[in-house]
Amino acid sequence: MAPTYRLKTRSTVHEFDLIHALRKQHTLRMPSVIRGIGDDAAVITSKAGQWTVLTTDLLTEGIHFDLRTATMAEIGFRAAAANLSDIAAMGGTPQYLLAAVAIPRTGSSRHVHQLYRGMMAACRPHRVRLIGGDTSASCGGWFISLTLIGMVLPHTALFRSGAQIGDHLYVTGTIGDALAGLKLLNEPPARVKRHPHTAALSAKHRQFLIGRHLRPTARVAVGQWLSTHGFATSAIDISDGLSGDLRHICEESHVGVEVNLGALPLSPACRAYAASRTLEPMNVALTGGEDYELLFTVSPHQRQRLERTALTRGFSLTRIGEIRPYRFGIQALSLQGERHRLANTSYTHFT
Amino acid sequence: MAPTYRLKTRSTVHEFDLIHALRKQHTLRMPSVIRGIGDDAAVITSKAGQWTVLTTDLLTEGIHFDLRTATMAEIGFRAAAANLSDIAAMGGTPQYLLAAVAIPRTGSSRHVHQLYRGMMAACRPHRVRLIGGDTSASCGGWFISLTLIGMVLPHTALFRSGAQIGDHLYVTGTIGDALAGLKLLNEPPARVKRHPHTAALSAKHRQFLIGRHLRPTARVAVGQWLSTHGFATSAIDISDGLSGDLRHICEESHVGVEVNLGALPLSPACRAYAASRTLEPMNVALTGGEDYELLFTVSPHQRQRLERTALTRGFSLTRIGEIRPYRFGIQALSLQGERHRLANTSYTHFT
Numbered sequence: 001m002a003p004t005y006r007l008k009t010r011s012t013v014h015e016f017d018l019i020h021a022l023r024k025q026h027t028l029r030m031p032s033v034i035r036g037i038g039d040d041a042a043v044i045t046s047k048a049g050q051w052t053v054l055t056t057d058l059l060t061e062g063i064h065f066d067l068r069t070a071t072m073a074e075i076g077f078r079a080a081a082a083n084l085s086d087i088a089a090m091g092g093t094p095q096y097l098l099a100a101v102a103i104p105r106t107g108s109s110r111h112v113h114q115l116y117r118g119m120m121a122a123c124r125p126h127r128v129r130l131i132g133g134d135t136s137a138s139c140g141g142w143f144i145s146l147t148l149i150g151m152v153l154p155h156t157a158l159f160r161s162g163a164q165i166g167d168h169l170y171v172t173g174t175i176g177d178a179l180a181g182l183k184l185l186n187e188p189p190a191r192v193k194r195h196p197h198t199a200a201l202s203a204k205h206r207q208f209l210i211g212r213h214l215r216p217t218a219r220v221a222v223g224q225w226l227s228t229h230g231f232a233t234s235a236i237d238i239s240d241g242l243s244g245d246l247r248h249i250c251e252e253s254h255v256g257v258e259v260n261l262g263a264l265p266l267s268p269a270c271r272a273y274a275a276s277r278t279l280e281p282m283n284v285a286l287t288g289g290e291d292y293e294l295l296f297t298v299s300p301h302q303r304q305r306l307e308r309t310a311l312t313r314g315f316s317l318t319r320i321g322e323i324r325p326y327r328f329g330i331q332a333l334s335l336q337g338e339r340h341r342l343a344n345t346s347y348t349h350f351t
Numbered sequence: 352m353a354p355t356y357r358l359k360t361r362s363t364v365h366e367f368d369l370i371h372a373l374r375k376q377h378t379l380r381m382p383s384v385i386r387g388i389g390d391d392a393a394v395i396t397s398k399a400g401q402w403t404v405l406t407t408d409l410l411t412e413g414i415h416f417d418l419r420t421a422t423m424a425e426i427g428f429r430a431a432a433a434n435l436s437d438i439a440a441m442g443g444t445p446q447y448l449l450a451a452v453a454i455p456r457t458g459s460s461r462h463v464h465q466l467y468r469g470m471m472a473a474c475r476p477h478r479v480r481l482i483g484g485d486t487s488a489s490c491g492g493w494f495i496s497l498t499l500i501g502m503v504l505p506h507t508a509l510f511r512s513g514a515q516i517g518d519h520l521y522v523t524g525t526i527g528d529a530l531a532g533l534k535l536l537n538e539p540p541a542r543v544k545r546h547p548h549t550a551a552l553s554a555k556h557r558q559f560l561i562g563r564h565l566r567p568t569a570r571v572a573v574g575q576w577l578s579t580h581g582f583a584t585s586a587i588d589i590s591d592g593l594s595g596d597l598r599h600i601c602e603e604s605h606v607g608v609e610v611n612l613g614a615l616p617l618s619p620a621c622r623a624y625a626a627s628r629t630l631e632p633m634n635v636a637l638t639g640g641e642d643y644e645l646l647f648t649v650s651p652h653q654r655q656r657l658e659r660t661a662l663t664r665g666f667s668l669t670r671i672g673e674i675r676p677y678r679f680g681i682q683a684l685s686l687q688g689e690r691h692r693l694a695n696t697s698y699t700h701f702t
Contacts, residue, residue: 017460018460018463018486021464022467022481025464025467026467026471026480026481030480032446033447033480033482036480036481036482036483037481037482037483037484041483042447042449042482042483044446044447044482044500046397046399046401046502047401048397048399048400048401049399050397050398050399050401052403054447054449054482054483054498054500055449055483056449056450056451056483056484056485056496056498057451057485058451058452058453058485058486058487058494058496059487060453060487060488060489060490060491060494061490061491062490063453063487063488063489063490064487095383095395096384096393096395096405098393098405098406098407098498099407100407100408100409100451100496101409102409102411102414102494109368109369112369113372113376116373116376116377120377129377129381129384129387130373130377130387130388131384131387131388131393131395131405132387132388132392132393132405132406132407133388133407134407134408134409134496135369135409136409136410136411136414136415137411137414138411138414138491138494139411139412139413139414139491139492140411140412140489140490140491140492140494141490141491143409143411143453143489143491143494143496145407145409145451145485145494145496147405147407147449147498149395149405149500151397
C-alpha cells in the first residue's frame with residue numbers, strides 16, 4: 001500500500017497534493033531506484049542486479065481499527081495482510097517484516113503478544129520472517145507501522161503505469177465484501193432488529209463478510225504468477241475501493257477505462273447484505289475498500305492463455321472492463337447498457 | 352535503533368521481557384537472516400551474497416518530542432538521524448528511506464512538508480533517497496515511523512555481540528550533551544532565573560547543547576571506517592545512554608566491562624551545564640540518551656593503528672574502558688580510583 005502516500009481520512013491535508021509534492025520535491029532520479037513514491041511498493045535494484053520490493057503501511061486506532069469490534073490478533077492479521085497485498089500487487093515474493101508499534105497506557109504485554117501472533121499468522125503461509133522493529137509508549141492509541149521487504153525477478157515487477165489501450169481489465173476474487181463486513185461490525189446491535197430486511201442476511205453470510213474484513217487474504221500467488229508469466233501490463237491491489245484504485249491505474253498509465261458493472265464479481269453474501277440494507281450491490285463493490293484483491297490489465301493477445309492457465313491453477317479471475325484512451329475517462333456501463341462517468345467514491349475510514 | 356525492540360517509557364509492558372519473548376517466538380533460524388531482532392539493525396543477505404542492513408524507528412508525540420520545544424523540521428531531522436545512527440552502528444551505508452506519518456487533526460500540509468524537509472536535511476549528506484511511505488490521519492498526536500535501508504560489505508557488519516575480554520572500549524565525540532539540551536528545553540522559562548548558578552551557563556553553551564539534542568549527527572563515516580578496516584569487534588550507537596548501551600554490548604557479547612569515569616569525553620558546554628545545575632557531570636554522561644555517538648570495542652593489537660588513522664581522518668575517539676569477563680559485571684572506576692557497580696540508569700523519555 002505504502003509508497004502511494006495516501007491519507008486515509010478527510011483532514012486539512014489533501015492526500016494527492018501531498019503525494020505529488022513529495023514526489024516532486026524528494027524524488028531524485030537514481031538508476032538504482034526502479035520505482036519510488038507512487039506505486040503499491042518501491043522497487044530498488046542492487047549492483048548484482050537483484051530487485052527488492054519494499055512497502056510500509058501505517059494503521060492507527062480509531063482510523064483503521066476499533067478495539068470494540070476487532071481483537072488485537074485480528075488487527076495484527078489485517079496490518080500484515082495489507083503489506084503482503086502491496087508486495088502481491090508488484091508480483092513480488094514477501095520475505096522480511098519489520099514492525100513498529102506504539103503502545104498506549106491501557107495496552108498490556110498480552111495485547112502486544114496477540115498483535116504479533118495475528119501478524120505472524122498472516123505471514124506464516126508466505127514464510128515471511130520478523131527481523132526487527134521498534135516499540136514505544138503512546139500518549140494516544142495504538143499505532144502499528146509495518147515494513148515488508150520482498151523480492152521480484154528483475155524486469156518482471158508489475159507497476160500501475162503499464163496499462164495500454166485495448167487491454168482487458170481483470171479482478172481477482174469478489175469485491176465489496178470487506179466494506180460490507182466493516183459496516184456490519186459498526187452497526188449498533190439494536191440496528192439489526194430495527195431493520196425491516198435483516199432476515200435476508202443469514203448468520204453464515206454475516207460471518208463470511210466480517211471474516212473478509214478482519215482476515216483478508218493477500219493474493220500473493222496470483223501476483224507472482226502474473227509477473228513471472230508476463231501476463232499483466234499493470235496491477236494494483238484494491239485497498240482504496242475499485243473506483244479509487246482504477247483511478248490510480250488510469251492516472252499512472254495515462255489511459256481511460258470502461259467498466260462493465262454487470263460483470264463485477266459479487267459474493268452471494270455481499271448481494272444478500274446489499275438486499276438486506278436496500279443498497280445497490282454495485283455501489284458496495286465500487287466503493288468498498290480493503291478487499292485486497294488484485295486489479296490488473298492484460299493484453300488482448302494474452303487473454304486466452306491467461307484464462308486457461310488461471311483455470312488449471314484454480315485462480316478466480318473476472319474480466320470487468322477494457323482500457324480506453326485517456327480522454328475517455330473512467331466510465332461505467334450499467335446493466336441497462338447505459339454509460340456514465342464513474343465518480344471517485346473511495347471509501348474513507350470510519351471517522 | 353530499531354530491531355532492538357525497546358520500549359521507550361515506563362509502561363505496563365516490560366521492554367526486555369517483550370524483546371526476549373518476541374525473539375524466542377518469532378525468530379526462526381534462516382540462512383539469509385544474518386542478524387534479526389536484537390541489534391541496532393537487521394542484516395539480511397541475498398542469493399548474490401550482498402548484505403542489506405534494515406532499521407525502523409518510531410517517534411511519538413509526547414514521548415519522543417514536544418511541539419512546544421521543537422519545530423517539525425527539527426523533529427524530522429532527529430527521526431532521520433536516529434535511523435542513520437543505527438545503520439552507522441552496523442558499519443553500513445544508508446541508502447533508502449520509507450516514512451510512515453500519522454497526522455493529527457491539528458496538523459497542516461505545511462507541518463508535513465516541514466517534517467519531510469527536516470528528514471531529508473539529515474539524509475542529504477548521505478545521499479539517502481526517499482522511496483516511499485504511508486500517511487494516515489491520527490486520533491492522537493503525531494507518529495513518525497521511519498525505515499532506513501542500507502548496505503554493508505559482506506562479513507564486515509558490526510554487531511553488539513563480538514566484544515572479547517581484553518578489548519578496549521571507545522566512544523566517538525562527546526556524551527551527555529543531548530540530555531543536557533533536552534533538559535534545558537524542558538525547563539520552565541521561570542526556572543532559569545530561579546536557579547542560583549544559571550550565570551555559569553553561557554548562551555553559546557546553551558545553544559550548543561540544544562543543537563546536540565535537536566540536530567544530532569549520526570556517525571556514519573566513522574561506522575563505515577570501523578567496519579571496512581575491521582577495527583571494531585563490536586559496536587552500538589548511544590541512544591539509551593552510555594550505561595544502558597554498555598549493558599547491551601555486555602549482554603550480547605557475554606562479557607563484563609570496566610569503565611574509566613575520568614576518561615569520559617564531556618564537552619565544555621556539558622560540564623558548564625552540570626556545574627550550573629549542581630549535577631555530577633559523570634552522571635549526565637552515563638545516563639544521557641540519544642547522543643547518537645558510537646560505542647565500540649577494539650582488540651588491543653589494533654589499538655595503535657586505530658588511533659593513528661583516526662587522527663589522520665579527523666575522527667574524535669576516546670578510550671574509556673576495557674572489556675572484562677562476564678562475572679566482572681559492569682563496573683566504573685571513579686576519579687578517586689574506586690570501583691563500583693554501574694546501575695542501569697538509562698534515560699527514559701519525558702513522560
